[in-house]
Amino acid sequence: MSSERLIIGAAQLGQPYGRGARRPPEPDEVGRWLAAAATADVAGIDTARAYGDSEAMIGAARAGAESGPAAATGERPTEAAGPVPIVTKIRPLTEFDAGAAPQEVERAVRASLLASLTALRTATIDTLLLHRAGDLRAGSGRPITVLDDLRRDGLIGRWGVSLGSPAELIDALDVPGLGYVQLPYNLLDRRWCAPEVEAALAARPEVMVAARSAYLQGILVDPLARHWPGPRPADAAELAERLSGLGRELGRQSLRDLALGYVLGQAWVDAVVVGARSAEQIADAARLVGNPPLTATEIARARAELPAGPLDLVDPARWPPAPDRPFEKG
Numbered sequence: 001m002s003s004e005r006l007i008i009g010a011a012q013l014g015q016p017y018g019r020g021a022r023r024p025p026e027p028d029e030v031g032r033w034l035a036a037a038a039t040a041d042v043a044g045i046d047t048a049r050a051y052g053d054s055e056a057m058i059g060a061a062r063a064g065a066e067s068g069p070a071a072a073t074g075e076r077p078t079e080a081a082g083p084v085p086i087v088t089k090i091r092p093l094t095e096f097d098a099g100a101a102p103q104e105v106e107r108a109v110r111a112s113l114l115a116s117l118t119a120l121r122t123a124t125i126d127t128l129l130l131h132r133a134g135d136l137r138a139g140s141g142r143p144i145t146v147l148d149d150l151r152r153d154g155l156i157g158r159w160g161v162s163l164g165s166p167a168e169l170i171d172a173l174d175v176p177g178l179g180y181v182q183l184p185y186n187l188l189d190r191r192w193c194a195p196e197v198e199a200a201l202a203a204r205p206e207v208m209v210a211a212r213s214a215y216l217q218g219i220l221v222d223p224l225a226r227h228w229p230g231p232r233p234a235d236a237a238e239l240a241e242r243l244s245g246l247g248r249e250l251g252r253q254s255l256r257d258l259a260l261g262y263v264l265g266q267a268w269v270d271a272v273v274v275g276a277r278s279a280e281q282i283a284d285a286a287r288l289v290g291n292p293p294l295t296a297t298e299i300a301r302a303r304a305e306l307p308a309g310p311l312d313l314v315d316p317a318r319w320p321p322a323p324d325r326p327f328e329k330g
């Protein structure tokens, strides 16, 4: 099975994540998680310096897969499949603005990469991203030069940036050397349909586009059972009905299948980043990305049926911090 348009999000490892305060997997479960990603032959695992112990847990699981016998789970051991490509991110360069000393910024980028290599127990990184669009311009744009140098030296395969808005995307696509962008995109997010966004993307066909938050952290796959960022809106029940009706009309297997089919139906989206806490969620996403994506006609039907979501909903990075809750089941 190859899931060349699926990347598994690893923010769910090594830290409590999401509105539901779900318990992160125990370290010994991460071996199964990684084996499921290898078995599905996914295009990558998406982690970050800023995701708590995520990189360290992946690194420990990779080392375990190389040295120990495969867990008796039926999954293919990771080394048999070849290591799953890693996407990781430089720690957010929040303390540096455009006027910061370039040497200081360079030191911070290199120190973050070194920490990632150590935690992930690897000598090279397939894709290295800046965590925020603003970091491209820190210290007179020194991160761009450093990332180009790291690629030339063979420490990274390509570099890119994680961003949150069409304006940030258009700005990033102006930067030579950029090879990858990650952005939020889902059934309720209409911001990326603007002609200027499509033109900017069309001018850089070599840049890989990975879309995150297709499930809107679970809201789009079960709107009534999930915690919303704030009180659940009065029209959540109507959204649930519309989603279910649309899924039935378009012959999708589930709301997850609808959410992934919609995102992957966009010609400019190369891959979807699905956050997963368990091996079962990885296997489910891998099965669903094998289904045909929505056609242009079906996408137009979805847009006619579903309301455009407000800006503060469609990008989880804009959500207020989740309240402290005891861990939930599941």
Ligand SMILES: NC(=O)c1ccc[n+]([C@@H]2O[C@H](COP(=O)([O-])OP(=O)(O)OC[C@H]3O[C@@H](n4cnc5c(N)ncnc54)[C@H](OP(=O)(O)O)[C@@H]3O)[C@@H](O)[C@H]2O)c1
Pocket (backbone or CB within 6 Å): 008, 009, 010, 011, 012, 018, 020, 022, 046, 047, 131, 162, 163, 182, 212, 213, 214, 215, 216, 217, 218, 221, 256, 273, 274, 275, 276, 277, 280, 281, 282, 284, 285, 316, 317, 330
């Ligand atoms: N660069 C950035 O600024 C940034 C920001 C956010 C995320 N990301 C990356 O993008 C990834 C994905 O984004 P995301 O986590 O925000 O959103 P997402 O992929 O839309 O949602 C992930 C959540 O969906 C639920 N889910 C997954 N499979 C499921 C299944 N089979 N059945 C039911 N529920 C299922 C899980 O919720 P439960 O955990 O409740 O089971 C999971 O945590 C992250 O892991 C991270 O790698 C990057």
